[in-house]
Amino acid sequence: MYSAAAAAAASPPRRDFISITLSPEDAVGAGGYNNSKAWRRRSCWRKWKQLSRLQRSVILFLFAFLAVCGVISYTSMGEPWKSVTNKSLDDQRTEPEIPGLKLANPAVLPAPQKADANLGNYPELSPQKPPKPPHVRRGPSNLQIKPSRRDVRLKTRHDSSRVVEEVVQADKEEKTEKSVISWRGAVIEPDQSTEPPSIKIKEPEKPSSVEAEDQKEPVPINERQMAVIEAFRHAWKGYKDFAWGHDELKPLSKSYSEWFGLGLTLIDALDTMWILGLKEEFEEARKWVANNLVFDKNVDVNLFESTIRILGGLLSTYHLSGDSLFLEKAKDIGNRLMPAFKTPSKIPYSDVNIGRGTAHPPRWTSDSTVAEVTSIQLEFRELSRLTGDEKFQKAVDEVMKHVHTLSGKNDGLVPMFINTNSGQFTHLGVYTLGARADSYYEYLLKQWIQGGKKENELLEDYMRAIEGVKKHLLQRSQPKKLTFVGELAHGHFSAKMDHLVCFLPGTLALGAHNGLTADHMKLAEALIETCYQMYAQVETGLSPEIVHFNLHAQKGHKDVEIKPADRHNLLRPETVESLFYMYRFTGDKKYQDWGWEILQNFNKYTRVPTGGYTSINNVQNPSNPEPRDKMESFFLGETLKYMFLLFSDDVDLINLDKYVFNTEAHPLPIWAPA
Ligand code: DMJ
Helix, strand or coil: CCCHHHHHHHCCCCCCCCCCCCCHHHHHCCCCCCCCHHHHHHHHHHHHHHCCHHHHHHHHHHHHHHHHHHHHHHHHHHHHHHHHHHHHHHHCCCCCCCCCCCCCCCCCCCCCCCHHHHHHCCCCCCCCCCCCCCCCCCCCHHHCCCCCHHHHHHHHHHHHHHHHHHHHHHHHHHHCCCCCEEECCEEECHHHCCCCCCCCCCCCCCCCCHHHHHHCCCCCCCHHHHHHHHHHHHHHHHHHHHCCCCCEEECCCCEEECCCCCCHHHHHHHHHHHHHCCHHHHHHHHHHHHHHCCCCCCCEEEHHHHHHHHHHHHHHHHHHHCCHHHHHHHHHHHHHHHHHHCCCCCCCCCEEECCCCEEECCCCCCEEEHHHHCCCHHHHHHHHHHHCCCHHHHHHHHHHHHHHHCCCCECCECCCEEECCCCCEECCCEECCCCCCHHHHHHHHHHHHHCCCCCHHHHHHHHHHHHHHHHHHEEECCCCCCEEECEEECCEEECEEEHHHHHHHHHHHHHHHCCCCHHHHHHHHHHHHHHHHHHHCCCCCCCCCEEEECCCCCCCCCCEECCHHHCCECCCCHHHHHHHHHHHHHCCHHHHHHHHHHHHHHHHHCECCCCCECCECCCCCCCCCCECCCECHHHHHHHHHHHHHHCCCCCCCCCCCCEEECCCCCEEECCCCC
């Protein structure tokens, strides 16, 4: 190895050069390896001394140069580094505004949430918590429950889970192409109809306006409403005195009749008492429910009737009162009705033994009625939402999906029967909006509303059916040219219209209120006039069960003809129900006046002095309307309730943007109010 020392010794002429030597000899020296600080200092100094002056100057110059460069570069580069550092921190807080750029890990995250809590609250999986205590002012005030701390906690949890829902929803919305439904003139906004029907058990949507509503002054009850309260009290007196805890009052014989043996009238009337503010009556009835209502009975009940009256009545009372007793009872009856769906086609049987858990069709057929199997959905869907158990909704949704696909319809109009084995319509070719088909049409619209106007198939079927009505069933009578809905039997039109059809103007108006085509409202206006004439043209001012319209003008003949077999009146609600909707949506007082006439005629011809009201056999004979000795439960559940609501000017008294009435007038919440 070449060394500076060796080179200097070998060549006499001294030449200046720079060399750095790192030989072992240099390092170790005479004294061998010594790594002490003093030794190292000495050794360096010796080396430095051995360098020529030029070498030393060059080295010093290099050191000085490097030092100057270091200082300059530090001062000029310090700022940029500082800003880069700051910017990268800032970037973690705000997303760069570059269109199209998505950060894989979003820079902004929702405020930290406890994962478990959110999953636990995931609306599709968890049972619904008891609803926020009611804020319905009209109910008995001492039964109105103030929000507890628990409720406040639930609300907070609900709010935080909604953040997640909103994020998920926003994501979904981006992915889903927005669709517009257009059905012969009816255009539904995309946001009303973007998702296919699905089973979604949601947490209750608490109307945000509830608090604001509570601040408002209660609208005082007017004289007509007072008259309804009086009528209700009179009916209730008869029921209480002679039929307490039984299904129906027989007001003339001062006794009762039993259908299911489940206190049908009492349950049907619960929410009416709440709405009318009948505190004492409500409390008494509640006690009966708590102590006496048991479903563990060896009794056959009709699936449809017990669903709309009992399950529907319990659910709505639960919502209005917030009293969990009613939800418990609703769950019980709901579970006991489920065996009805165990059929080869999943189209439910008509009857269930709620004690034994068995179900069967009527003795003479394996058919079910179309209106019955398609008018239990609002109630079972709500039960799923409240319990978090999807089995109820699944069962009834399957029926709707199946019926949606069936052949045998006529421009959306359905036959009256469906077979529980084959799942096919039977008795094809007969189409009516009356008995056995009526509430199929009603529930198409109302389910669509209940579910937040997202289930397109329901809306399609409804719109198609109304077109079918217009095409095949609408006619005008003579001499007054009343628009009515007749029937079609194997291609032959019949000018027969059941009083039951008078639900239709109200349903059409409800659809129009919810954004459907305005000509539905026009049709509603024409039809409610007809329904009113079914009362006004009759001697007692009460409608018969069925009328036939005159298609040809004949001297001395009115529009309405009544056959002897059809001249009874069962205290039915449909016309009053539609009057209520018409008044709510138009504010036209004539609808209230028509309803007032009807109430007076009920009082005149059907009121029994010792308590209760009775159905009558002959609406054409004012001197002897032939009382039938029966007060149907729907007189308290529906007729008087709709009367009371019709006479009210308070749109918040069962707000139609928050509640949807089942076919027995039991209001159930709309899941996602507008
Ligand atoms: C009620 O039980 C219901 O309104 C049902 O939809 C039809 N019949 C009666 C009232 O008339």
